[in-house]
Amino acid sequence: MRILKLITLSFIVLVCIYGCKNGTNVNSNDQKTVEETRPNIVFIFADDWGWGDLSAHGHPYIKTPNIDRLVHEGTDFQRFTVASGVCSPSRVAVMTGQFPARHNIDGHFAWVEDNARRNMPDWLDQDAIVLPRLLQESGYATAHFGKWHLSNNMIADSPSPGEYGYDEYGAFNCSGTQMPVHEDVNNTIAFIEKSNKANKPFFINLWIHEPHTPHHVIPKYQQRFPELAEDDNIYAAIISHADDRIGELLDALDRLEITDNTLVIFSSDNGPARAAVEVKELKLKYDSATGAGYDTSASKGITGGRKGYKASLFEGGIGVPFIARWPGKIKAGVIDDTSLMSAVDLLPTFCEIANVNLPKAFNPDGISQVSTLQGKTYPLRTKPLFWKYESRWPAKTNTPNHWVSYAVVDQNWKLVANNDLSYYELYDITLDISEKNDLKEANSGVAKRLLKEIQQWQIELPKSPNEKLFSKERQTK
Secondary structure, three states: OHHHHHHHHHHHHHHHHHHHHHHHHHHHHHHHHHHHHOOEEEEEEEOOOOOOOOHHHOOOOOOOHHHHHHHHHOEEEOOEEOOOOOHHHHHHHHHHOOOHHHHOOOOOOOOHHHHHHOOOOOOOOOOOOOHHHHHHHOOOEEEEEEEOOOOOOOOOOOOOHHHHOOOEEEEEOOOOOOOOHHHHHHHHHHHHHHHHHOOOOEEEEEEOOOOOOOEOOOHHHHOOOOOOOHHHHHHHHHHHHHHHHHHHHHHHHHHOOOHHHEEEEEEEOOOOOOOOOOOOOOOEEEEOOOEEEEOHHHOOOOOOOOOOOOOOOOHHHHEOOEEEEOOOOOOOOEEEOOOOEEHHHHHHHHHHHOOOOOOOOOOOOOOOOHHHHOOOOOOOOOOOEEEEOOOOOOOOOOOOOOOOOEEEEEOOEEEEEOOOOOOEEEEEOOOOOOOOOOOOOOOHHHHHHHHHHHHHHHHHOOOOOOHHHOOHHHHOO
């Protein structure tokens, strides 16, 4: 009997030991499974790519079969806007989830003298709460490949992209070595392979150069469009090259069998660049970050009927493509021409997708749009959007749609105003994406309310940048 009790007791102990160990292993595996299945995120941000510069959006001669694949396999959000009509502030909004004016960044980063003249810092604050660092601290492998322009290569003492929360980067328009523009996707694929092998979810900003000037055209892509005039041929060729590289990325996700667990978004930092005056012959330009190529004489981007181009706060300057694919989560082959989404929404959206809590003290201007991405709701936006960009008033005759210095979107209304708010126009942006019908006379109460919203927002903005964000070159002058 005593022996039987000892055997029974030993069995119970063994079961407890095994059960406890097994329970620990199950929890560990559960954690590993959660980590492995946290979605990967690849955010492709083009440069000056107009809303109409997709064959899926009806362009008459441009061919973009790989981006069209994203359209067919995902949702085409046609009311997405960026936070500026030019590069640097638009990218600040993506990184911070805040309006760029909150960081005194209203134009593109340039030489020290230009930044000082425009009351701008010389780079984005590396201590700010930024998207890649939030994801990195939560366990994501993070990388940036392509254009930076949250400082500039002309300012040698500006922080490198690695100081903003990236494990790896290769970039241009930044301090240090300039990555060749066409190496962006090869580097991206290598990082994906490395992260996938390590069973780590990854977040990648793939900020491609095209179709910004200089246009670095390769003859084999020009041969795809022999029937086009030379300027159109160059523009079609560079976009075709970018589309091919995006195709290589999509193929790599398929090869690694991680397509279903990867959110891929394609968008652009602002509308298309156009020469301010009619150009009769092609011209070359040299860029210290990317090299030689054609200038805006070969910039032929279109906006799909939206008013204005790059540097305008009308929809042609801020309304850009936004295609999102996430198999099983985002509906395939759908056009959403209702939801008003913004670049400031990306940080809270990506953090919710990645199961990352925002810091309690952080106050983003954007909102999470996960339910909108997944087609579960089509809400009327209730949190206002603001824009600031110093523009000439009155407008020049050759750039008639580039006079807006302030804009606000609140629910269905958009108000645009000049630099001192003495002139303004009002549009129902949900019904009039082309901004053809100024409704301020019939809706004067709405116009006055929106003007007050802009004035209140102006009070919130800093008067000048923090001097810790000044280059040594600037501090000695």
